[in-house]
Amino acid sequence: MERTFPTSSALSDAYYAGCREGKLLLQYCSDCQQPQFYPRILCSHCGGRELAWREASGKGHIATFTVVRQPVSPAYEAPYVVALIDLEEGPRMMSHIVNCDPEAVRVGQPVQVSFENWSETLTMPVFQLQG
Amino acid sequence: MGENLRGKVAIVGAADTPVGKVPELNAFELCADAIQRVLADAGLRKEDVDGLITCNSMSMPLLYHAEAMAEYLQMFPRYCMAVGAGGGTTFSIIHHAASAIATGMADVVVVAMADSLRSGLSRQQAMLVQSSTGHPQYEQPWGLTVPAYYALAGQAHMAEYGTRPEHFAEVAVACRAHAALNPAAQKRDPITVDDVLNSRMIADPLHLLDCSLVSDGGSAIVLTSAERAKDFPHAPVYLLGMGEGHSHEHISQARNLTTSAAKEAGERAYAMAGLGPRDMDFAQLYDCFTPTVLIELEDLGFCAKGEGGPFIVDQGIGPGGQLPVNTHGGLLSHSHPGNPGSMFALTESVWQLRGTAGERQLGKADVGLLHAQGGILSSHCTLILGREAN
Numbered sequence: 001m002e003r004t005f006p007t008s009s010a011l012s013d014a015y016y017a018g019c020r021e022g023k024l025l026l027q028y029c030s031d032c033q034q035p036q037f038y039p040r041i042l043c044s045h046c047g048g049r050e051l052a053w054r055e056a057s058g059k060g061h062i063a064t065f066t067v068v069r070q071p072v073s074p075a076y077e078a079p080y081v082v083a084l085i086d087l088e089e090g091p092r093m094m095s096h097i098v099n100c101d102p103e104a105v106r107v108g109q110p111v112q113v114s115f116e117n118w119s120e121t122l123t124m125p126v127f128q129l130q131g
Numbered sequence: 132m133g134e135n136l137r138g139k140v141a142i143v144g145a146a147d148t149p150v151g152k153v154p155e156l157n158a159f160e161l162c163a164d165a166i167q168r169v170l171a172d173a174g175l176r177k178e179d180v181d182g183l184i185t186c187n188s189m190s191m192p193l194l195y196h197a198e199a200m201a202e203y204l205q206m207f208p209r210y211c212m213a214v215g216a217g218g219g220t221t222f223s224i225i226h227h228a229a230s231a232i233a234t235g236m237a238d239v240v241v242v243a244m245a246d247s248l249r250s251g252l253s254r255q256q257a258m259l260v261q262s263s264t265g266h267p268q269y270e271q272p273w274g275l276t277v278p279a280y281y282a283l284a285g286q287a288h289m290a291e292y293g294t295r296p297e298h299f300a301e302v303a304v305a306c307r308a309h310a311a312l313n314p315a316a317q318k319r320d321p322i323t324v325d326d327v328l329n330s331r332m333i334a335d336p337l338h339l340l341d342c343s344l345v346s347d348g349g350s351a352i353v354l355t356s357a358e359r360a361k362d363f364p365h366a367p368v369y370l371l372g373m374g375e376g377h378s379h380e381h382i383s384q385a386r387n388l389t390t391s392a393a394k395e396a397g398e399r400a401y402a403m404a405g406l407g408p409r410d411m412d413f414a415q416l417y418d419c420f421t422p423t424v425l426i427e428l429e430d431l432g433f434c435a436k437g438e439g440g441p442f443i444v445d446q447g448i449g450p451g452g453q454l455p456v457n458t459h460g461g462l463l464s465h466s467h468p469g470n471p472g473s474m475f476a477l478t479e480s481v482w483q484l485r486g487t488a489g490e491r492q493l494g495k496a497d498v499g500l501l502h503a504q505g506g507i508l509s510s511h512c513t514l515i516l517g518r519e520a521n
Binding site (some may be wrong): 005 | 276
C-alpha cells in the first residue's frame with residue numbers, strides 16, 4: 001500500500017514542481033496583490049485571473065495540530081504530527097511537523113518549511129519546529 | 132424573503148431498521164426495509180407516495196440510487212432524487228422536500244437513508260472512503276483519518292478557550308447514558324469520564340470513546356402538508372424552522388477553526404420558527420466526535436462562545452440534564468452508518484414529540500432543535516420541530 005499522492009492538475013503540478021526545487025510557492029494576484037493557498041485559476045479575494053507564483057519565506061506558526069496515533073493506512077507510520085500552518089504571508093496550509101517529539105508540539109509554535117522526498121518525482125513541503 | 136414554510140409541512144411517519152451489525156441485509160436492502168417500515172408507521176400504501184429521496188451509499192454506491200430504489204419497490208414517484216452526502220445534507224434535504232410539498236411538486240415524500248459501513252466495507256475501506264473528504268491535492272497526502280481532521284478543531288478549541296479533554300469526554304458519557312435507556316442503541320453499557328480518557332488515543336485530543344461508532348442501519352420518515360397530516364395514524368410533528376450555513380469544505384480553508392457556520396444555520400432556523408435556544412426542550416446535535424457537540428452548543432446559542440465545556444458539566448446534557456442532547460444515544464452510542472447518521476436523530480425527535488419514546492421519553496417535549504454538519508465542520512443545517520403548527 002502506498003501513501004496518497006496528490007492528484008495531478010496543471011496548478012498542483014506547478015506547485016509540487018516548486019517543492020522539488022526546494023521552493024514553497026504561493027500564488028499572488030496581479031490585481032489585488034493578495035497571496036492565496038491553495039492554488040486556483042482565479043483570485044479568491046477579487047476574482048482576478050492573472051496570478052503569479054512567488055516563493056514564500058517558509059516561516060509560519062502552528063494554528064492547530066493533531067498527533068495521528070492510528071494511521072489512515074499502513075503506508076503512514078504512526079505517530080505523525082499533522083498541523084495547519086499559518087504562513088507569515090497570510091495563507092494557511094496543511095502539512096506534517098517532522099523531526100520532533102510529538103508530545104512537545106503546541107499551538108502557536110513557530111515553524112520553518114523543509115522538503116521531504118516521497119518518491120523520485122514527488123517532494124512534499126513539511127515543517128520543523130523553530131527555536 | 133419568500134413565503135415562510137413555518138408549520139406548513141409535517142412528519143407523519145418515522146421508522147428505523149435494526150442498527151449496529153446487520154450483515155443479513157446489504158445497504159440497498161436496508162434502505163428498502165426502512166421504507167417498508169415507515170409506510171407501515173404512516174399507514175400508507177406505496178401508491179400513496181409520490182416523492183422519494185435517498186442518500187447514496189458508501190458500501191454500494193449507485194449512480195441513480197433513488198431511482199433504483201423506486202424500481203426495486205415498484206414505486207413510480209414524480210419527485211425522486213438521491214443526495215450524495217450525509218451529515219447536514221440529511222437535514223437540508225428535509226427543507227427541499229418541504230418546499231416541494233409547499234409548491235405542489237409532491238404531496239407525500241419519503242426520505243429514506245441506509246448504509247452498511249460495518250458489514251459492507253472492511254475497516255480499512257471504511258476509513259479510506261470517509262477520509263476522502265480531505266482535499267485530494269493539499270490535504271489527503273498528509274494521511275489524516277476522519278478523527279484526525281476533527282481533532283484539529285478540538286485542539287484549536289482547547290488552545291483558544293482552555294477546554295479540557297474531560298469536557299469532551301462528558302459528551303460521550305452523556306450520550307451513552309441516553310443510549311442505556313434505548314433498547315435499539317448499538318452501545319448501552321454506561322461509561323465514565325475516566326473510561327473515555329483511558330481509552331486508546333486515536334488522534335490527539337480524541338480518544339477511541341470520543342469517536343462515533345461504525346454501523347449498519349437505515350431510517351426513514353414521511354413528510355406531507357400540514358392539512359393532510361391530520362389524517363394520519365400518529366400525531367403530526369411540524370417543521371417550524373430550518374436554516375443552513377456553509378463556510379468551507381476543507382478544514383484547512385475554514386474561516387474559523389472554533390466558530391462554525393452552525394451559527395448562521397441556527398440563527399436562520401430560529402428566525403423562521405420565531406423561537407430561541409431557551410425554548411428548546413431537547414437538542415439532537417451531530418456528534419461524530421465529541422468536540423463537535425461543544426462547538427454546536429456554543430454556535431447555536433445554548434451557551435456563550437468558549438463555554439461549551441463548563442455548560443456540559445454545570446447544566447448537564449444527559450438524562451435529567453437541563454438540556455438533554457441526543458436522547459437516542461447519538462452517533463457516539465446509538466449508531467453511525469455514515470451518510471444516514473442524522474436520520475436517527477430525526478426519527479428520535481419525532482418519537483419524543485409524539486410522546487412514544489418509551490423509557491427515555493422526556494417529561495416535556497413540545498419543541499426540539501436538531502443540528503447536523505458534514506464535511507469537516509463545513510456544511511450545516513438546523514431544524515426546529517414541534518408538536519403544534521403554531
